[in-house]
Amino acid sequence: MCLPIPATGQESVNRIKQPGISDPRLLLVTGGQAVDAVALNRQDLPEESRYRVRRNSAAGTMPGGWKGNMEMERNRGKRHVIGLTGSMGAGKSAAAKILGGYIPVLDLDAVNAGLLEAGGEGSRLLGTYAWVPFRENGAVDRSEMAARMFADPVKRKQAEGILHPLLWNAMEDWIQDKPVCAVEVPLLFETGSADRFDSIWCVTCRESTAIDRLIRWRGFTEAGARERLQYQFPAEKKARASDVVLHNDGTLDALREQIEVALHQEGIYECVIH
Numbered sequence: 001m002c003l004p005i006p007a008t009g010q011e012s013v014n015r016i017k018q019p020g021i022s023d024p025r026l027l028l029v030t031g032g033q034a035v036d037a038v039a040l041n042r043q044d045l046p047e048e049s050r051y052r053v054r055r056n057s058a059a060g061t062m063p064g065g066w067k068g069n070m071e072m073e074r075n076r077g078k079r080h081v082i083g084l085t086g087s088m089g090a091g092k093s094a095a096a097k098i099l100g101g102y103i104p105v106l107d108l109d110a111v112n113a114g115l116l117e118a119g120g121e122g123s124r125l126l127g128t129y130a131w132v133p134f135r136e137n138g139a140v141d142r143s144e145m146a147a148r149m150f151a152d153p154v155k156r157k158q159a160e161g162i163l164h165p166l167l168w169n170a171m172e173d174w175i176q177d178k179p180v181c182a183v184e185v186p187l188l189f190e191t192g193s194a195d196r197f198d199s200i201w202c203v204t205c206r207e208s209t210a211i212d213r214l215i216r217w218r219g220f221t222e223a224g225a226r227e228r229l230q231y232q233f234p235a236e237k238k239a240r241a242s243d244v245v246l247h248n249d250g251t252l253d254a255l256r257e258q259i260e261v262a263l264h265q266e267g268i269y270e271c272v273i274h
């Protein structure tokens with residue numbers, strides 16, 4: 001798949017042809033189109049060899065000329081991990097699905113669900129607390145667990161104390177062989193984890209939109225949605241602390257457009273095969 005470069009495509013073509021960037025393995029731009037990670041993924045190469053990201057020193061701007069290319073050369077091999085966050089119902093998973101068309105994305109809620117399955121490490125460790133509800137098959141009963149956890153701060157802290165370290169371990173393992181990737185982390189700021197990421201993207205929308213979605217698509221009652229949201233930072237606080245804000249009150253196409261712009265801004269379309 002190719003990402004169109006709206007304004008600076010031709011510049012990119014020219015810059016990459018400048019002397020000094022003579023590495024024949026650079027595979028960047030063809031006729032105003034940047035070859036992105038997906039295109040490179042189609043190559044028959046081991047994953048870690050497919051693409052590298054260049055971080056722009058002027059974060060949030062389009063790649064900046066010759067100096068930018070020098071930096072790309074220097075940063076070759078540096079891993080780039082995006083933390084994708086936002087309040088519940090804002091559309092993180094919807095954004096993750098779109099982003100997953102370009103780079104690998106890990107969903108920590110899905111990892112958590114696996115940990116709570118029968119025989120999962122989370123189920124095993126949570127079994128030390130008598131209040132944790134289990135199904136007959138040995139899996140944690142997530143809906144009852146949510147009811148108990150969110151009604152009692154001590155229980156919530158106990159569960160988080162067991163599950164969060166397991167989630168971070170799973171994430172660290174997963175990102176190891178991913179030069180460019182994203183991780184969907186609902187409680188990124190609440191857990192003080194910003195430093196784990198090279199850039200943070202926040203999906204945001206009006207609270208009423210999020211609550212409507214949670215009622216309509218996720219089976220929440222309004223009270224249930226509001227209860228869980230009260231344990232998360234306000235959406236504006238998350239947005240203020242993020243590098244990229246994706247506004248998701250509109251259509252999924254509008255969300256996709258913003259994601260594509262953000263991929264350009266972070267230089268993720270500038271790829272090299274090494």
Ligand SMILES: CC(C)(COP(=O)(O)OP(=O)(O)OC[C@H]1O[C@@H](n2cnc3c(N)ncnc32)[C@H](O)[C@@H]1O)[C@@H](O)C(=O)NCCC(=O)NCCS
Pocket residue numbers: 087088089108109112113142143145146149156159160163164167185186187188228231232
């Ligand atoms: C409470 C549990 C059992 C509910 O499971 P369920 O399948 O209903 O929901 P799921 O895990 O898909 O989470 C949905 C959303 O709930 C919110 N949420 C989950 N845990 C928490 C929490 N501890 N505090 C605030 N919000 C939370 C997030 O926005 C998340 O995206 C589960 O979320 C859980 O085990 N939570 C504790 C682990 C955790 O903190 N996960 C988030 C990691 S960043």
Ligand SMILES: Nc1ncnc2c1ncn2[C@@H]1O[C@H](COP(=O)(O)OP(=O)(O)OP(=O)(O)O)[C@@H](O)[C@H]1O
Pocket residue numbers: 086087088089090091092093094095109186213214217218248249250251252255
């Ligand atoms: N722009 C949109 N237009 C229509 N539906 C949307 C849009 N964004 C998200 N949705 C839908 O709203 C619901 C909630 O979105 P999503 O699951 O992505 O939120 P989330 O932030 O991941 O929530 P959680 O924290 O619970 O995982 C989903 O059913 C999703 O398909």
